[in-house]
Each structure stands twice: as structure tokens, then as C-alpha cells.
Amino acid sequence: MAFVLFLCLLAVTASPIHKLAQRVLEYDATHLNKPKSNHLLERCLAGYPVLLESSNLSHLPSDGRPKGDPCAYNAQCARPNICLCQPNGGKECAPATCTIDGVQIPADGRSHRVNCQLTCQCQGDGFGCVDTCPLNFIQCPPDQEAVQVPVDECCFTWQCRTVAQSRLTWQSWYNTYMVTGEVNADSLLAQVHPSTAGYCTKDVQSFATFSNRAMCGSSTKDNIGELITIEWNQDCDQTGSFRMGVDWGFGGGLIVDGVLVRSTIGNSDVLYRPLFWYGDWNTDTAVFTITKLWTKGHHVVQYLGFEQCCDGDMALQFKSKNAADWSVLTNAFLTEKFGPCTGGCVNEVTCPAPADPLCFFGSPERDANGCVTACGPMACA
DSSP: OHHHHHHHHHOOSSSOHHHHHHHHHHHHHHHHHOOOHHHHHHHHTTTTOOOOGGGGGGGOOOOOOOTTTTSSSSGGGGGGGEEEOTSSSOOOEEOOEETTTTTTESSSSSSSSSSSSEEEESSSEEEEEEESSOOEEEEEEEEEEEEEEEESSOEEEEEEEEEEOOOOEEEEOOOOOOOOSSOOOOHHHHOOOOOOOOOEEEEOOSSBBOHHHHHHTTTTOOOEEEEEEEEEEESEEEEEEEEEEEOOOOEEEEEETEEEEEEEEESSSSSSOOTTTOOTTOOOHHHHHHHEEEEEEEEEEEEEEEEOOOOOOOOOEETTTTSOEEEEETHHHHTTTTSOOOOOTOOOOOOOOSSTTTEEEEEEEEEEEEEEEEEEOEOOO
16 A cells, blocks of 8 residues: 555655655654654665656656766766665765765766875775875985985975084185175185185184194185084984184174174274174173074084284183083084983984885884984884
């Protein structure tokens, strides 16, 4: 009897499909004690939808139907739509989706990032996934190291970088350049040239007292460009200071980690001497001091100046935050830095090199002091 009633309703009604669905739903709920909310959907999923196609829908194309058109099977729908059961118990062309790890993606044949682990394609009747961040590894030359470079919030790539050095160096060259106005780090560093006769480039053991003549063992005292570099790897965050008494008649500047933090213009008058410190650390115009928090990592401090005449003696010192006095900067600083790190990194986790050369540890986990607490996951190319 129920089946006959269903056929009659299907034949005579002119009301929209949702009204027909509601009438059948009420009938089934009364006689079959089924929940009103899902019985027709269950019926559709079982292969018995409320409405398939009838003669009054003959104007619909046999295939290529857009979203919302009634259908009986997938081939009638324009891709990427497929023929899906609707909550009203009928079947319509609708976007296919896949639910992957709780994320719903459309069946459009395109790749969609599900999370930081998976990027997937949905085809409606199935899906396929690949790693969001493909494994990659590079072999670097002996004098370089592989470092991770973030790509986005999920992924990183690798780049080769020259192994960070720790050194104190002096470089001098023939110079006629004078600072006459506003400059920056790049414009000053562009004035650095290779050393020629009478000038030199060398590693330095101590900056107690120095000049071009003392450093290079020459008699050259005029037209000097000079670059003093302090480069080291800081083990932990520490506050410390450097100061240098200069003889820069043609001006110069102090560059810290690539940023010009102080500069001074020069003067062509040889008798104009406020840019010579005369051995007095209280000479503000000719003593260049930097005090800051040096964070864990690699740092470069560069004193870059230009001298017309007459290559006076200079000095360079450093001081840790709690030290009572300044100390001469020697190459011992490269290992001792601003003193021992307190309260951190004493028992820092070390990440041994994997036996397989194509394997590596991911980004290590660090605590608030920047100390490594875990090596991170190992991955292999």
C-alpha cells in the first residue's frame, strides 16, 4: 500500500521536490518509525531515491549537467561534479569532496594542502596524498655547511653556507676616499680594496696598540683605508661592549652585523685633529663604542676608517656586562667571548651525525635560552 501511495504522489504532484520529499518522509516516519531527519537520505544511499528522472525533465542534457540539476548517475554531471544523494532523498549533481584527516577538499583534481604533513587530490571516488614538504638534502663543499631556510609556516629548504668563522683581522689599502655626507654600510664597504705594497691583510693576535706601519711592517703612513673585523660565534645571549680609539682624518664608521650604527665625516685639513683619539678614551669624537645584547649566533663587528695622515697608534678593547674594567681585545676573546654562559646550555643535547650520509635531523628544539633540548625528527633523502 505504501508503495502504491508513493507512485501516486510521484505522478500527480506539481509541487517542488522538497514538498514531495516531506510528504513521503511523514508517511515513512509514521508507519516505519524512522527518524524524520535521515530516513529518505538512507533510502537514497541504499539505491532508492525519491525522484529520479521523469518525462517532464526531458529537456535536461544527457551529460554535462551543472550543480543542482537532478541526475541518476555520475556520467550525467559536468566534472568535477558527481551524482550525489541529497538530504531531501533525491539525487543531484554536486561537488564531490573527500574528507582527509578531518579536512574536506573538493574533487577538482587539484592539489590541496590538508596540513603540514599531507597535500592531497580528491577524485570523488578516492584520493591520493603526498608529503606537504618533500624531503630534500644537499651535499655542500667541505668549507660549507647545510642550513635550513624556511619556505613557509610548514616547510623549509636547504642552502649551503660558508662555515661561520671566528677571527680577528686587519686589512689596509691605498685610499683617497673621504666621508663627506650621509653613508650606509654598503657604501662604506664598497670602499674596501685589496692590499698592495705598503699595506697588508692579516689575522691579528692582539689589538693592544696598532697602526698600518705596525701591522704591515712598512713605512706607509698616508692615504690609508683600514678595516678591523671581529667575527665570532656567540654561545648564549650576553650583553657586552667594544670600543676603539681611532685615527680617521678622512672619517669612517662602525658596522655591526651589516648595519651602520655610527659614522663620522672627514676633513682634508691635516691639522684638523678631532678624529684622532690621542690615547684618551674620553675623546668622544674619536672613540667608537658599541654596547648591546649579543644574541646566540654569529656576529660580525667592523671598524672601517680612512686616514690621510699620519697613521697614529690606535687601540681596541672589550668589556663584559659585569666586568669592572675594559680588557685588550685578543684572539682569546674568540673562545672566551664575554665570559661563561650562566644558567643554560651546560648539558645541552648534542645531535650526532647520522650514519647514513643522506639522513639528517630536522630543526632542533630549543628552550628559552636558545639551548638545544631535542634534535628533532630524523629524515632521509
